[in-house]
Structure formats: structure tokens, C-alpha cells
Amino acid sequence: MTAGIADALVTALGAEQVITDADIAAGYAHDEAEWAPYGRPAAVVRPRRTEDAATTVRICAEARVPIVARGAGTGLSGAANALDGCVVVSFERMNRILRIDTAESTATVQPGVINDHLRARAAEDGLWYPPDPASSPWSTIGGNVATNAGGLCCVKYGVTRDYVLGLEAVIGSGDTVRLGRRTAKGVTGYDLCGLMVGSEGTLGLVTEITVRLRPLRRAPEHTVVGYFDSLTDAGAAVAAVTAAGIVPSALELIDRFCLRAVDDWKNMGLADGGEVLLLSRSDLPGEAGRAEARAIQEHFEAAGAGYAVRSTDAQEADALFAARRLAYPALERLGPLLTEDVCVPRARVPEMLARIEAAARRFDTRIGNIAHAGDGNLHPLFIVPAGDPDAKQRAQEAFEVIVDDAIALGGTVTGEHGVGLLKRRGAAAELGPRVIEMHRAVKDALDPLGIFNPGKVFT
Amino acid sequence: MTAGIADALVTALGAEQVITDADIAAGYAHDEAEWAPYGRPAAVVRPRRTEDAATTVRICAEARVPIVARGAGTGLSGAANALDGCVVVSFERMNRILRIDTAESTATVQPGVINDHLRARAAEDGLWYPPDPASSPWSTIGGNVATNAGGLCCVKYGVTRDYVLGLEAVIGSGDTVRLGRRTAKGVTGYDLCGLMVGSEGTLGLVTEITVRLRPLRRAPEHTVVGYFDSLTDAGAAVAAVTAAGIVPSALELIDRFCLRAVDDWKNMGLADGGEVLLLSRSDLPGEAGRAEARAIQEHFEAAGAGYAVRSTDAQEADALFAARRLAYPALERLGPLLTEDVCVPRARVPEMLARIEAAARRFDTRIGNIAHAGDGNLHPLFIVPAGDPDAKQRAQEAFEVIVDDAIALGGTVTGEHGVGLLKRRGAAAELGPRVIEMHRAVKDALDPLGIFNPGKVFT
Numbered sequence: 001m002t003a004g005i006a007d008a009l010v011t012a013l014g015a016e017q018v019i020t021d022a023d024i025a026a027g028y029a030h031d032e033a034e035w036a037p038y039g040r041p042a043a044v045v046r047p048r049r050t051e052d053a054a055t056t057v058r059i060c061a062e063a064r065v066p067i068v069a070r071g072a073g074t075g076l077s078g079a080a081n082a083l084d085g086c087v088v089v090s091f092e093r094m095n096r097i098l099r100i101d102t103a104e105s106t107a108t109v110q111p112g113v114i115n116d117h118l119r120a121r122a123a124e125d126g127l128w129y130p131p132d133p134a135s136s137p138w139s140t141i142g143g144n145v146a147t148n149a150g151g152l153c154c155v156k157y158g159v160t161r162d163y164v165l166g167l168e169a170v171i172g173s174g175d176t177v178r179l180g181r182r183t184a185k186g187v188t189g190y191d192l193c194g195l196m197v198g199s200e201g202t203l204g205l206v207t208e209i210t211v212r213l214r215p216l217r218r219a220p221e222h223t224v225v226g227y228f229d230s231l232t233d234a235g236a237a238v239a240a241v242t243a244a245g246i247v248p249s250a251l252e253l254i255d256r257f258c259l260r261a262v263d264d265w266k267n268m269g270l271a272d273g274g275e276v277l278l279l280s281r282s283d284l285p286g287e288a289g290r291a292e293a294r295a296i297q298e299h300f301e302a303a304g305a306g307y308a309v310r311s312t313d314a315q316e317a318d319a320l321f322a323a324r325r326l327a328y329p330a331l332e333r334l335g336p337l338l339t340e341d342v343c344v345p346r347a348r349v350p351e352m353l354a355r356i357e358a359a360a361r362r363f364d365t366r367i368g369n370i371a372h373a374g375d376g377n378l379h380p381l382f383i384v385p386a387g388d389p390d391a392k393q394r395a396q397e398a399f400e401v402i403v404d405d406a407i408a409l410g411g412t413v414t415g416e417h418g419v420g421l422l423k424r425r426g427a428a429a430e431l432g433p434r435v436i437e438m439h440r441a442v443k444d445a446l447d448p449l450g451i452f453n454p455g456k457v458f459t
Numbered sequence: 460m461t462a463g464i465a466d467a468l469v470t471a472l473g474a475e476q477v478i479t480d481a482d483i484a485a486g487y488a489h490d491e492a493e494w495a496p497y498g499r500p501a502a503v504v505r506p507r508r509t510e511d512a513a514t515t516v517r518i519c520a521e522a523r524v525p526i527v528a529r530g531a532g533t534g535l536s537g538a539a540n541a542l543d544g545c546v547v548v549s550f551e552r553m554n555r556i557l558r559i560d561t562a563e564s565t566a567t568v569q570p571g572v573i574n575d576h577l578r579a580r581a582a583e584d585g586l587w588y589p590p591d592p593a594s595s596p597w598s599t600i601g602g603n604v605a606t607n608a609g610g611l612c613c614v615k616y617g618v619t620r621d622y623v624l625g626l627e628a629v630i631g632s633g634d635t636v637r638l639g640r641r642t643a644k645g646v647t648g649y650d651l652c653g654l655m656v657g658s659e660g661t662l663g664l665v666t667e668i669t670v671r672l673r674p675l676r677r678a679p680e681h682t683v684v685g686y687f688d689s690l691t692d693a694g695a696a697v698a699a700v701t702a703a704g705i706v707p708s709a710l711e712l713i714d715r716f717c718l719r720a721v722d723d724w725k726n727m728g729l730a731d732g733g734e735v736l737l738l739s740r741s742d743l744p745g746e747a748g749r750a751e752a753r754a755i756q757e758h759f760e761a762a763g764a765g766y767a768v769r770s771t772d773a774q775e776a777d778a779l780f781a782a783r784r785l786a787y788p789a790l791e792r793l794g795p796l797l798t799e800d801v802c803v804p805r806a807r808v809p810e811m812l813a814r815i816e817a818a819a820r821r822f823d824t825r826i827g828n829i830a831h832a833g834d835g836n837l838h839p840l841f842i843v844p845a846g847d848p849d850a851k852q853r854a855q856e857a858f859e860v861i862v863d864d865a866i867a868l869g870g871t872v873t874g875e876h877g878v879g880l881l882k883r884r885g886a887a888a889e890l891g892p893r894v895i896e897m898h899r900a901v902k903d904a905l906d907p908l909g910i911f912n913p914g915k916v917f918t
Contacts, residue, residue, distance in 0.1 A: 101804075102702060103698060103701065103702060103804070103805060103806035104804050104805055104806065105701065126704055127704075147646060148646045148650075150644055150646075154644060155643070158621075159644060159646075161650065161653075162617075162621065171893075171897070173893075175893050177891075177893050177894050177897065178891075178894070179894065181802075181871050182804055182869050182870075183802040183803060183804055183834075183835055183836075183869075183870050183871050183874070184614070184802070184805065184833075184834040184835055184836070185609055185613060185618060185802050185831075185834045185835075185836050185871075185874040185875055186802055186871035186873070186874055187606065187607045187609075187618075187657050187871075187873050187874065187875055187876070187877050187878075188871045188872055188873050188878060188882070188885075188886050188889055188890065189878065189886055189890055189894070189895075189898055189916060189917070190654055190657070190658055190898055190901055190916075191607075191620065191650075191653050191654055191656065191657055192654075192894070192897055192898075192901070194620075194650050194653040194654070195649055195650055195651075195653070195654050197650065198646050198649070198650055199649055214706075215704030215705070215706065216704065239562060242562065242564065243561060243562060245585055245586075245674030245675065246674070247673075247674065284744070284747070285743070285747045286745065286746050286747050287745050287746055287747075288743070288744045288745050288746075288747055343640075343642040343643070343644050343645055344642060345560075345562070345563050345641055345642055346562060346563055346643065347562035347563065372644075374643075375642075375643040375644045376642055376643055376644075377642075377643070377644050410641050410642075411641075411642050412640050412642050412644075412645035412646075412647045413647055414645070414646050414647050415642070415644040415645055415646065416644055416646055417646070418646050419646075419647060419648065423647070426647075427647050427648055430647055431647065431648055432636075432637075434630075434632075434634050434636050435636050435637070435638065435648070435651070436648075438630070438636065438651055438904075438905060439648055439649055439651070441904035441905060442649055442651070442654075442901060442904050442905070444904065445897075445900035445901055445903065445904035446897060446900060446901070457648060457649075458648070
């Protein structure tokens with residue numbers, strides 16, 4: 001059947017759109033989730049048009065062959081990982097920005113458009129697409145939609161689902177449907193558009209996306225930086241900022257482990273300042289922005305910051321945020337990284353960080369922490385030496401303990417990366433059997449043949 | 460069976476929770492949608508606790524008796540209208556604000572809490588619940604969730620779904636589930652919480668809701684008013700404001716018909732100013748707010764406003780917005796009102812208004828217009844003399860023509876009131892057979908016995 005499906009696709013779409021060479025296809029077999037298993041695809045289709053995607057779905061439906069959709073493969077949960085004998089659909093060639101509508105402040109794009117490309121194009125028209133995952137230079141809007149991607153400015157501006165107005169999708173029948181709307185508001189029928197966002201490719205292939213845009217921010221952002229002696233103090237600072245009714249445009253945390261890793265690489269002297277670094281921004285215009293930045297600084301100081309400064313200089317701000325940007329690659333130098341993504345109520349951030357430290361000690365595992373602290377969204381980064389199965393085993397146990405701790409604190413097992421393969425146990429524990437049963441019912445209703453990314457999110 | 464279900468409910472819940480008197484039950488038989496048909500409920504249950512609602516669902520599921528959920532009955536589409544022999548579940552007694560969490564900026568409420576009560580309670584803690592339907596003094600959060608209610612400030616702050624983080628619901632099995640989350644972000648599984656919002660009671664009974672809150676706005680709002688000689692000029696002003704990257708906190712339109720109706724009632728002299736009134740607000744703090752209000756005024760004047768002023772005086776602003784608030788009751792004095800709720804792309808507002816005028820002429824029907832112009836959400840108000848079947852027939856034809864015009868302009872048949880019974884034909888035309896089939900599949904998956912509000916939204 002494996003050969004059969006590849007042949008059928010080549011016949012229908014032409015050899016140019018279908019990769020059947022096993023070595024080349026292997027490059028499409030997984031995303032960036034360490035540890036997540038993956039199989040060997042029978043073929044990789046790179047459609048140029050929606051109709052090609054629809055043809056692919058019809059052929060796969062006929063043959064009951066699973067379809068795994070793929071953007072840039074920057075995912076961190078294994079959601080884009082191939083199954084043996086599946087067909088991977090890579091949207092790399094459907095990468096056109098179809099329309100920027102300045103009157104309606106919307107953009108309509110193909111799924112393969114890279115996040116930063118959309119942002120740059122929108123800026124030409126004075127508009128802004130806020131969702132800014134760390135992968136924005138590489139990840140695609142289609143992938144962002146599949147995972148409901150977040151980012152730094154979500155603390156103020158929301159996540160991908162908040163921006164997706166409408167989409168075109170190929171469903172299990174091979175039919176192409178339009179979901180959602182093009183208007184600012186609309187309540188006609190169920191929110192099937194929102195249901196598709198974050199469904200990790202399990203309900204259909206998204207072939208076009210219309211997102212709402214905001215006016216481009218023109219005021220300079222104010223950056224506030226604070227060093228703290230303890231995670232508890234930093235957590236208290238985050239809670240104080242929130243409780244004061246301040247909604248910063250970013251509020252990030254970096255722990256000593258990550259600061260040191262950056263220092264070791266770039267010799268920036270970051271870890272000299274303290275144990276924990278908080279980075280915050282205000283984008284309110286004029287005096288309001290100055291006042292907000294000043295208030296953030298005051299809350300940092302009141303919570304015990306040993307050092308707190310603010311700046312409006314863009315270059316200086318970029319340098320300050322470099323620590324955040326460099327943390328991940330700095331840790332990657334130390335070994336393969338597994339990224340956690342738990343999210344807890346903001347007030348529980350200090351306790352969750354304490355539990356992460358406890359898990360690291362208990363399982364003798366190295367864990368650094370970066371966090372979208374203003375959202376309660378933590379990214380413990382596990383460094384696991386390659387070729388050390390014992391260390392990997394210990395890290396896996398710590399990973400699951402942290403997942404359970406997040407649930408115990410009223411949190412969720414994934415804030416923005418998705419369930420994929422890595423968080424299926426945690427998702428089942430968080431949602432419970434009845435809600436998982438509702439997921440299964442919805443999946444069966446919209447994908448009765450079970451061809452879209454089976455086995456991801458839930459089993 | 461009708462007697463049987465009432466007896467079974469009384470036995471299980473006690474007579475105190477179940478209304479079986481037909482005359483009293485008749486008061487729960489419909490919402491405020493003129494023309495929408497309704498039947499006679501077999502019983503009305505007024506649960507005090509989630510378990511009572513779950514018991515009701517189990518008994519109705521056993522007997523295959525439809526359940527129609529109901530908030531305050533202020534809906535305008537017939538979604539809460541009873542079916543003959545159904546059980547109405549009125550949440551009027553589940554009206555407690557369970558928790559305001561200031562650390563997380565959330566509120567957890569029972570479905571019967573009145574919108575304005577939540578807003579007032581949140582304000583005590585310096586927090587704000589933005590969705591503000593015109594019915595906010597009476598309508599409930601549960602009803603707002605069922606219809607994904609909007610309001611004046613949605614143009615800047617979004618609609619009900621944007622605020623619902625999580626909810627508790629009784630599903631078709633009689634089981635109680637928790638959907639969504641309590642954290643700022645979260646992508647664990649399908650967005651079943653968002654799917655319930657706006658599903659008009661067709662997927663289950665919502666028994667508890669957790670909403671996110673914003674910091675209370677403390678700066679005085681700037682109000683800008685402009686009179687225009689034509690709908691076209693007013694539409695151009697709306698387009699110019701949007702195109703300039705301005706996001707006002709309200710942008711409302713009132714036509715001469717409504718202005719005169721208010722004048723005839725309150726003698727305010729509103730219609731002396733011009734044909735169309737635009738009302739706008741800016742809530743940016745400090746100098747930014749002054750600058751935004753000034754810019755709005757300049758756009759109004761550039762688009763041809765005969766008269767445009769701005770004010771920061773709260774009392775004056777309230778008086779200016781009184782015309783908006785009074786328009787609906789002023790028109791109600793002229794006869795039974797049927798409220799349209801189409802939403803079109805912002806740039807098509809002038810053309811849509813022209814088509815509404817044309818429909819009014821063609822079908823010899825009196826139509827006034829109020830509109831959330833900044834959203835493109837128009838509310839043509841049909842005045843139909845009681846006891847004039849010909850006038851009603853003509854108005855119904857105009858109503859359907861306007862629905863089709865909205866679709867033709869790339870809009871949607873309902874911006875914020877819901878499909879209910881009145882917009883089912885329009886919804887089917889807008890969504891098309893394949894998307895309606897997806898609705899049916901989701902409905903069957905989550906409500907396999909078809910007991911929740913059958914026949915609403917789609918047939």
C-alpha cells in the first residue's frame with residue numbers, strides 16, 4: 001500500500017509535487033521535539049494550490065492512509081511527526097500573502113507564509129500581526145494556526161486564535177470549506193474556525209487563513225529590567241505588576257542557569273546582576289508609557305529587585321532582550337534540549353518554579369528556566385547529554401512530574417506548544433476521560449475516516 | 460409524555476424547583492424576537508445548583524424530551540423559544556458571583572448573573588468586564604455566553620468569547636464537564652469551551668463560567684460627536700477613522716429616523732443637527748486620549764461633518780450617548796420592533812445602509828438604523844404596526860432581502876444576536892450545505908440524543 005499511495009499521488013499530481021525518495025522524505029519526518037517518536041512517510045506532497053491539497057486528501061481517504069500536515073517543522077511537541085506509511089503534506093510552496101486589506105485591517109495568506117514575512121509585509125501598510133512565537137523567523141502561519149501559537153507579546157495582545165477570523169480547509173471528504181468570516185464580528189453558527197485553530201492537524205488541512213491586524217505601534221517601547229535574588233522575589237514582582245492593573249507588552253523571566261549559559265557563550269556578564277532577570281516592556285504612547293514603565297520599575301524595586309532600570313533606547317532595549325533570545329541557543333550548546341511548556345495561574349509562578357527546581361534536584365537533571373512570566377507560561381529547558389540513557393530516563397521522569405505539578409496548581413500542561421505526542425498523557429490527566437471522550441466524538445464527526453494526523457493530541 | 464416529564468422532574472427535584480402551571484410557564488416560553496414562533500413548555504425547571512441541572516438533563520435524556528435553556532429572555536432571535544412539550548431550564552436562581560480572583564484577573568460566576576451586576580462587582584476590585592450588550596441591565600452572563608454577545612465597546616475590546624476562559628457544562632449524558640482553563644494561556648486539546656460559546660444552547664447546559672477581566676479604566680473617556688448630511692459621508696468618516704489606525708472605544712451610528720423618534724418622545728432636538736449622527740469615544744489615557752479624540756474629530760470634519768464636537772465631561776458625554784440608548788425604546792413606541800443584526804466589512808457600511816434604504820422603499824416598510832459602525836454591525840429596526848398582516852408580510856420580505864444583501868457584500872447574517880429561529884435560512888445560505896453538514900456532525904457528536912434546543916441555529 002505504501003508504494004501504491006505514492007504512485008497514486010504522482011499520477012494525480014505529477015512527480016514534481018510528490019517526494020517519494022526515502023532519504024529526502026526523511027527530512028520531513030519530524031519536528032523539533034526531542035524524544036518524540038516518528039515514522040517513515042510513504043510520500044511527501046508539496047501542494048501549490050488548494051486543489052492539490054484536496055486531491056491529496058481524496059486519494060488518502062480512498063486508501064485510508066494517514067495525512068500529517070507540516071509547516072516549517074519548528075514545533076516542539078511532535079505534532080508534525082510522520083507515521084510509518086503516512087503522507088506528509090508540506091505547505092512550503094503555498095507561501096503567498098494573498099491580500100492585505102487596509103480598509104478592514106486583515107490579511108489573507110496561504111499556510112506556508114512565514115510569520116515574520118507577514119509581519120514585515122503588514123508593516124508596509126502601517127499594520128501589525130502581533131502573535132510572535134520565538135520561531136517567528138522560520139515558523140509558518142499554518143503551523144502557528146495548527147498549534148495556536150503564542151509568543152512574547154501575548155501577555156497583552158493575545159494568541160493566534162485571537163487573530164484568525166476565517167480560514168479555508170480541506171475536510172475528510174476532500175471537500176473544501178470556508179469557516180469563520182471576514183467581518184469584525186459574527187455569530188453565525190458554531191465557531192468551527194476557532195475549533196480548527198490549535199487542533200494540530202487532526203481535523204483537516206488548513207489551506208488559507210484570514211487574520212485580523214492591528215495598527216502598527218509607532219511609539220517607542222519602554223523597557224524595564226530587574227534583577228532579583230530569588231525566584232520568589234521575581235514571582236512577587238510579576239504578581240504585583242499584574243495586581244496593579246498593569247498590562248505590559250512583554251513580561252519575561254530568565255533564571256541564573258540560562259543567564260550563565262549565555263555568559264559562557266557570549267561573555268555578557270548577565271549573571272553578575274543576580275539570580276533571576278525580569279524583562280518587561282510598555283508600549284503605551286507618550287507620557288502614559290513613561291508612567292507605566294516607571295510603575296513597573298517601582299514594583300520591581302518594592303518586590304526586592306537588587307537592580308532595576310528602564311530605557312527607551314531601542315538598541316539598548318534589544319541588548320537587554322538579547323538574554324531572552326539567546327537563552328535557548330545557549331542551552332542548546334550544552335546538549336539536546338527538551339522544552340517544557342506548562343502554564344499556571346500567575347500567582348502560582350513562584351511555587352511552580354520551586355517545584356521545577358525540586359524536580360531537577362530529585363531526578364538529578366539540569367533544567368534552565370525561561371518564562372512568559374506575565375502569562376504564567378513557563379518553559380523549563382531540560383539539557384540531556386546525548387548518549388546517556390540513564391540521564392534521559394531521569395529527565396523524562398522529571399518532565400512528567402512537572403506536568404503533574406502544573407495540573408495540581410490549577411494550570412495546564414501546554415501553554416502554547418501543543419500536545420502533539422509528548423503531552424498526551426498529561427492532556428488526558430488534565431482533561432479527564434469525559435472531555436477526552438468529547439474530543440474523540442468531535443474528531444470522529446469531522447474526520448470519520450480518521451485520516452488526519454491520527455494518534456496526536458489524544459489516543 | 461408531557462405530564463410524565465413534569466411529574467418526573469417534580470419527583471426528582473421537588474415542586475419548589477419545577478413550574479408546572481401552564482400560565483406561569485407561558486411566561487418562560489419565548490424571548491424578545493418578534494415573529495419567532497414558540498410552543499408551550501411541559502415544565503420550567505429553575506435549578507439552584509449544577510446537580511439539579513444535571514438531574515434535569517438525565518431525566519429529559521431518558522424521556523427524549525427537548526431542553527431549552529434560558530437566561531433573562533432578552534434574546535432577539537428566538538433561540539430561547541420553547542418547543543411544545545419541552546422543558547425550559549431557567550437559570551434565574553443560579554445567579555451568584557462565585558469568585559473574583561484579583562491575582563489572576565478573572566471572575567467565576569453562575570450563568571444567571573446579570574451582566575451589569577458582574578461589571579459592578581468587578582469594579583469594586585478595580586477590574587472590568589468589557590462585553591456590554593444593550594441588554595446589560597437585564598441579560599445574564601449565561602445568555603451572553605449562549606449568543607456570544609457583543610456591545611458598544613467590542614470595536615476595541617472584543618466580544619463575549621474573547622473573555623470566556625473556561626466553563627462548566629452538563630452534556631447530553633447528564634455528566635458535568637469542565638472545559639477551557641483558568642490560566643492566561645493554554646492549548647491543551649480542542650477549544651471546546653469556545654465551541655460552546657455562541658452555540659445557543661444546542662450543545663449542553665452551561666452551569667458556571669470563568670471570564671477574564673481587564674483593569675478598570677480610570678481615565679475619563681473623550682466623546683466625539685459628528686452630524687452628517689448623508690449615510691455615505693458618515694460611512695466615509697468611519698472608514699477614514701479605521702484606515703488611520705485609530706481604534707475608538709465606541710463608534711456608533713444613528714440615522715435620522717431614529718433621531719426623530721427620540722425627538723418626538725424626549726424633545727431633544729437631535730434631528731436638527733443633520734441626517735446621521737456618529738458617536739465615538741476614546742479611552743486612551745492622558746494626552747494620547749486627547750490626541751485620538753482630536754484625530755477622530757478631524758476625520759469627521761474631513762468626511763463632511765456639518766457639525767463635530769468633542770467633550771470629556773462625563774455628564775455631557777452621557778447626554779450625547781443618550782440618543783443611542785433611547786433609539787430602541789423610542790422606536791418601540793411606534794409599534795412592535797423587529798431587530799436586524801447583519802454585519803458587513805467596514806468599508807461596505809455605506810453601501811449596506813443604501814441597500815437597507817432601498818429595501819425599505821421597495822417593500823414599503825419603515826426601518827430605522829442604529830449601528831455599531833466601527834464593527835460594520837448594523838441594526839436595522841423594522842417597525843411593523845400590530846394587526847396589519849400585509850405590513851408584516853412586506854417587512855418579512857425586506858428582512859430576508861437585507862440578509863441576502865449582507866451575504867452578497869461579504870458579510871454575515873448575524874453580528875451578535877445569534878441565529879435562533881429568525882436567521883436559519885440566512886445562516887444556511889451564508890454557510891452553505893457542507894458547513895451546515897459539519898454543524899450537524901458536531902451537534903450529533905456532542906448531543907447524540909438531540910435533546911438540547913433542537914431546531915435552533917440549523918434544521
